[in-house]
Amino acid sequence: MAFENLSPVSDSVIAHAALLNEQSLASVIKVHSRQGGLPEMENLNITIIGVRESRGAVDSIESTLDFTAIRKALYALFPGNWHTKIGDLGDLEPGESSLDTFYALKEIITQLVKNNIIPLILGGSQDLTYALYRAFDGLDQMVNLVNVDGHFDLGNSSLPITNKSYVGRIIVDQPYNLFNYSNIGYQTYYNSQEEIDLMEKLYFDSFRLGSLTSELSAVEPVMRDADIVSLDLSSIQSEVLGYMHPHNVNGFNGREICAIARYAGLSDRVSVFGIFEYNLQKYNDTGASLIAQLLWYFIEGVNFRINERLQDRDVNFLHYSVPVDDELLSFYKSTVSERWWIEIPFMKGVNNKLKRNTLLPCTEDDYINACNQEIPERWYKAKRKNEV
Known part of the structure; x- marks a missing residue:
């Protein structure tokens, strides 16, 4: 069973939710609790899953990840005029090795995508994106991956996979399902000339941070063609995230990154959305609040999808x-x-x-x-x- 490795949402979050306004998301989200078990999947359109895995981080993230602060911030928000059914399936615990976590996550994502349920993944190291990609192996389709990141993350594909090399592994590992890779918001000084040249050689798309901040609407058509969107929190200005990633002095601001998340949600094609490089800090309510709003804006976008039938080009x-x-x-x-x-x-x-x-x-x-x-x-x- 794909979901047997998921642990329920903590009792402290559920107790907090009970105190919130009855019109908040706390009363809308179907929660995997210790008492009630998993929600009925057939009634869900969107699911939230935390993945407590960070061993692939080159710059070490705290080994124990806790998404409590994000959940509390999200549950306290008010939904828009939404029609989608949202579930919180709890957390995937780390396996014996990171590859075990990858396999368990892959099985969960495959099951959800097959059932037209969009998973929203909260994770540690961004190499978890590799598992999201491999989830499409049995779905008989080419995959377009969009990475919102200051880095290309191509790395050295001959070495063990990390959060700096997972894209390189996606490119070289069989089966070859990748059709296109797009990077949103790269910063030139974070990427070697070799990586920049490889992006050009493979005809991948890349958009510099500076060019997007003056014309953010350029993100929309890229997202419209994506199957998987992976967002690295280090692509956001450090002060906006409460200095979760203190060395990233440049990046998207809060409004820009929320608009990008909404563009991803609006895409008729995006079927997996992941937020990675969450670095737990004791009193970082700022970062947790922004991540909760990223989830909110993605869900808002999903609720405004048009699902235009491109096959019927003679109509509309x-x-x-x-x-x-x-x-x-x-x-x-x-x-x-x-x-x-x-x-x-x-x-x-x-x-x-x-x-x-x-x-x-x-x-x-x-x-x-x-x-x-x-x-x-x-x-x-x-x-x-x-x-x-």
Whole structure:
């Protein structure tokens, strides 16, 4: 049974929840308690799971993780006009080795995704993302991974997996399910030139912190194409998190990171969302409050999903053909959401990763730039990956 390794939410959290306003999330979330056991899965759309594993951290995180402060802060918030059913399944305890934890987490995520339940993972070291990715092995699909992080985390894939090398392991380990990796908010001085060159060579997407803070809406189409979103808390300014990661003087501020979490929730495709590198500090209510709000904004986004049927392109979509050099680019605009997509053509006779013409999320600016004879960079990279 995939969920047998989950321990219930602590009695102190449940006692705290009983004292909260009856309209708060405490009265909405179905909680895995010692007395009541696990909630009924078929009644849930979103589940929260803590993973008390941090052995993959290069810069050591406290070995014992406790998500009590986050839960107390989250339960005290008020829901919006939401229709989703939320469950808190408690915590996954560390296995005998980190690989044992990976396996248990993989089994849980696979089960939830198969049942169209979105897991929200709270974790220690970010190498747990590897387990989220491996959960898709049996789901017969290519995977797009988005990492909100100042680092690319490519590392040395020939060494044991860590929170600085898990992306490299995702790239080289079989089975090869990764179609695209996107980094949101990288900071150049945290990444070697070798890693930067490798990102370009593999046609992966990367967005510098400085460019996004002036145009945060560029995150939306990237999230719209993601299956897994992994958020490293060290991508946030240290003062905003109550100096949980004191050396990260630059990063996203509180409003920006909450907007990014909401973009992830709004994506019709995102099926796993993880928040990692939680470093327990005794009196860090600031960090716990911000993480609770990240969860809130993701759930808010899920409640406003449109679930547009891209297969029915003749309905509720406008089609624009734009000749650029030797290419004829096809853009589609939804008349419902006013979001844009660009078509990546399927190339017959090429052993590619796409089985049909695929729509890649884009922005209206991409369309305007194409009209000015500029090919969108993300379209070019996706097309090149398709040809490999």
